[in-house]
Amino acid sequence: MQRAPCNYYFRNRFLTSILDFKSMAKRHLITSALPYANGPLHIGHIAGAYLPADIYVRYMRRKHGHENVLHVCGSDEHGAAISMKAIKEGTTPKEIVDKYHEINKNAFAEFGIDFDIYHRTSADLHKETSQEFFLKLYEKGAFKKVTSEQMYDAEARQFLADRFVMGTCPNCSSERAYGDQCENCGKALSPTDLINPKSTLSGSTPSLKETWHFYLPMGDHADWVKDFIADGTLDGAAHHDAAKWRKQVVGQCLSWIDGGLGDRAMTRDLDWGVPVPLEGADGKVLYVWLDAPIGYVSATKQWAIDQGKPEVWKNWWQSEDADLVHFIGKDNIVFHCIIFPILLKTHGDYNLPINVPANEFLNLEGDKISTSRNHAVWLHEYLEDFPNRKDELRFVLTSIAPETKDSEFIWKDYQARVNNELVAILGNFVNRVVVLTNKYYNGLVPFQASDWEVIDTCHAAIAKSQEFIAQFKFRDALTEAMNLARHGNKFLADLEPWKLQKTDPEAVKKIMFSALNITAYLAEAIEPFLPETAHNIREMLRIDAMFKGFLDGHEIGEAKLLFTKVEDEEVEKQMEKLAKPEASAPLSLQGTKSEASSRVESGPLSLQRPFKDNINFDDFMKMDIRVGTITEAEKVKKADKLLQLTVDLGSETRTIVSGIAEHYSTEDVIGKQVTVLCNLEPRKLKGVMSQGMILMAEDSNGKLMFVSPEQGFENGAEVR
Numbered sequence: 024m025q026r027a028p029c030n031y032y033f034r035n036r037f038l039t040s041i042l043d044f045k046s047m048a049k050r051h052l053i054t055s056a057l058p059y060a061n062g063p064l065h066i067g068h069i070a071g072a073y074l075p076a077d078i079y080v081r082y083m084r085r086k087h088g089h090e091n092v093l094h095v096c097g098s099d100e101h102g103a104a105i106s107m108k109a110i111k112e113g114t115t116p117k118e119i120v121d122k123y124h125e126i127n128k129n130a131f132a133e134f135g136i137d138f139d140i141y142h143r144t145s146a147d148l149h150k151e152t153s154q155e156f157f158l159k160l161y162e163k164g165a166f167k168k169v170t171s172e173q174m175y176d177a178e179a180r181q182f183l184a185d186r187f188v189m190g191t192c193p194n195c196s197s198e199r200a201y202g203d204q205c206e207n208c209g210k211a212l213s214p215t216d217l218i219n220p221k222s223t224l225s226g227s228t229p230s231l232k233e234t235w236h237f238y239l240p241m242g243d244h245a246d247w248v249k250d251f252i253a254d255g256t257l258d259g260a261a262h263h264d265a266a267k268w269r270k271q272v273v274g275q276c277l278s279w280i281d282g283g284l285g286d287r288a289m290t291r292d293l294d295w296g297v298p299v300p301l302e303g304a305d306g307k308v309l310y311v312w313l314d315a316p317i318g319y320v321s322a323t324k325q326w327a328i329d330q331g332k333p334e335v336w337k338n339w340w341q342s343e344d345a346d347l348v349h350f351i352g353k354d355n356i357v358f359h360c361i362i363f364p365i366l367l368k369t370h371g372d373y374n375l376p377i378n379v380p381a382n383e384f385l386n387l388e389g390d391k392i393s394t395s396r397n398h399a400v401w402l403h404e405y406l407e408d409f410p411n412r413k414d415e416l417r418f419v420l421t422s423i424a425p426e427t428k429d430s431e432f433i434w435k436d437y438q439a440r441v442n443n444e445l446v447a448i449l450g451n452f453v454n455r456v457v458v459l460t461n462k463y464y465n466g467l468v469p470f471q472a473s474d475w476e477v478i479d480t481c482h483a484a485i486a487k488s489q490e491f492i493a494q495f496k497f498r499d500a501l502t503e504a505m506n507l508a509r510h511g512n513k514f515l516a517d518l519e520p521w522k523l524q525k526t527d528p529e530a531v532k533k534i535m536f537s538a539l540n541i542t543a544y545l546a547e548a549i550e551p552f553l554p555e556t557a558h559n560i561r562e563m564l565r566i567d568a569m570f571k572g573f574l575d576g577h578e579i580g581e582a583k584l585l586f587t588k589v590e591d592e593e594v595e596k597q598m599e600k601l602a603k604p605e606a607s608a609p610l611s612l613q614g615t616k617s618e619a620s621s622r623v624e625s626g627p628l629s630l631q632r633p634f635k636d637n638i639n640f641d642d643f644m645k646m647d648i649r650v651g652t653i654t655e656a657e658k659v660k661k662a663d664k665l666l667q668l669t670v671d672l673g674s675e676t677r678t679i680v681s682g683i684a685e686h687y688s689t690e691d692v693i694g695k696q697v698t699v700l701c702n703l704e705p706r707k708l709k710g711v712m713s714q715g716m717i718l719m720a721e722d723s724n725g726k727l728m729f730v731s732p733e734q735g736f737e738n739g740a741e742v743r
């Protein structure tokens with residue numbers, strides 16, 4: 024006879040609050056940025072949007088039921104960058120998008136990103152949907168028609184987007200300036216400013232030709248958009264909790280709005296895209312940023328058709344009972360938080376997003392991820408090089424997720440995290456529990472009265488982790504889930520059942536029963552992050568996802584290793600791959616769209632880092648920069664790069680440690696006048712407390728040089 028699950032009552036009590044929430048029966052539509060189908064996915068894309076979305080979706084499905092949560096995505100297959108790649112490779116846009124749609128769809132599936140549908144914007148249904156959407160906006164008078172002269176490539180028979188024109192910068196004479204900006208000196212340009220302009224399509228000299236486009240006058244919407252972003256209100260009513268939005272998302276939007284929202288062209292002269300559905304608009308297509316977000320809608324429509332209920336897509340987009348959340352990278356913030364909401368509201372039938380938890384960027388081994396230099400870890404290559412180890416990458420990318428600032432993927436760190444946390448803690452704990460249960464009891468669970476303290480700990484860890492997920496704090500959520508594994512590991516290490524078994528086997532039964540419960544709940548805790556591992560644990564324990572306690576007589580299965588150590592050779596192999604970018608550099612263009620997505624990476628670009636995001640004046644004024652004179656200098660022991668400097672700042676002298684020893688000797692620097700960031704938090708470098716930072720200029724070869732006043736100046740003078 025089977026007894027009722029021992030912790031049934033508690034579990035029930037625990038579920039009550041969840042069920043109350045569920046009875047509100049809201050629908051949750053979650054979208055992930057449509058990746059651009061002109062190249063494969065790399066870890067920056069995954070960490071930026073898809074992995075956090077997947078974690079959130081798995082949690083939401085468990086909390087609200089799969090039927091109330093829908094996750095849509097698909098390939099963005101239009102845009103000038105794809106037609107350009109086709110021209111360069113002598114193929115058709117369709118061949119390119121067909122290829123990368125398949126590669127990316129498969130890589131997502133293999134990596135365990137769980138979309139309800141992965142659609143594509145070249146589908147007829149999408150064309151129909153976006154044309155309808157455009158017409159509705161057009162009929163409502165949302166656009167203005169503006170005629171202007173634009174660069175035209177007669178040889179390629181195409182108008183050229185600004186980025187498709189290159190030439191000599193009138194400001195700094197760099198020969199690789201783009202039609203919208205010189206990346207060498209940073210000056211904003213228009214294509215007509217360039218000296219000796221060339222089309223990047225054909226290499227010929229473009230000419231000016233008159234054309235017209237539909238523009239979205241965004242400035243007309245600035246007032247309500249500002250209320251929407253800053254206060255979470257829409258037409259005076261509460262729409263969402265603005266405090267729950269990430270600060271950098273709100274900040275970027277407000278600085279855009281405050282800088283003035285201009286007119287933005289919503290059509291393009293191109294032969295690849297969704298045709299503008301109006302008489303006399305031959306050769307014009309919808310701008311990819313009008314077309315792509317509507318891809319979320321058409322994907323939902325296709326999903327509904329696949330369900331045999333073509334009309335139910337409206338329940339997700341147009342019902343008051345539905346919430347919309349967009350997962351994106353930071354390069355897409357203004358499109359999802361300003362432009363798309365303007366389009367949705369102007370249309371009138373659609374919901375606006377309640378949150379857009381955009382991530383910052385992930386860097387790789389000390390540098391920006393670069394598709395043109397092949398400085399990237401490609402998802403499909405990782406899956407080949409590390410078969411059956413997708414949870415390892417999910418774990419590391421979540422641990423270092425760039426949620427509030429840019430972060431960095433380092434192969435050595437990947438190895439350390441996998442070996443020290445997944446292998447040594449999570450894997451070790453689960454393995455011990457399963458092995459000992461098989462050894463002592465032939466796999467039969469030693470059924471006991473529940474230890475409530477243990478079970479409370481499990482529930483608390485799960486609840487805490489879920490709370491963090493609900494707030495889009497995935498790093499913290501993972502830490503809480505892993506704390507349960509740490510707790511289990513410590514539980515066994517403290518009680519040492521393997522020693523006790525000879526002297527007190529009854530006590531060991533209690534210990535093992537508790538450890539088995541921890542293991543079962545651990546599967547629930549880690550499931551959103553490590554779905555395959557959760558599945559493997561449950562398979563070993565022979566339990567299902569709705570585990571509420573072991574029944575008397577339950578037998579578990581054999582132990583199976585969850586993780587294997589990452590060896591030094593594996594890491595070295597990956598590092599070699601990065602060191603030889605030219606060996607496999609297959610891709611000239613790639614990635615999710617961004618403002619600069621139409622950038623043509625046609626040759627060796629300058630290695631100069633892109634300019635950082637704008638800051639406001641107050642941010643700048645927080646820095647206290649002064650002129651000072653170096654009065655003493657000595658080498659820091661056991662540090663090749665560091666000099667310890669004494670700097671006279673007028674009213675005081677300070678000790679500052681500076682990483683300049685490879686560029687300057689101690690004699691070189693004494694007496695030099697420099698600029699110092701004085702209010703940087705003091706920090707200890709190789710045992711010496713450094714009270715500030717000397718400002719240095721660095722060239723593309725890594726050479727450093729002091730930034731100094733042009734002639735002798737008073738120490739302590741402020742730099743502004």
Ligand SMILES: [Zn+2]
Nearest residue numbers: 192195205208
């Ligand atoms: Zn320039």
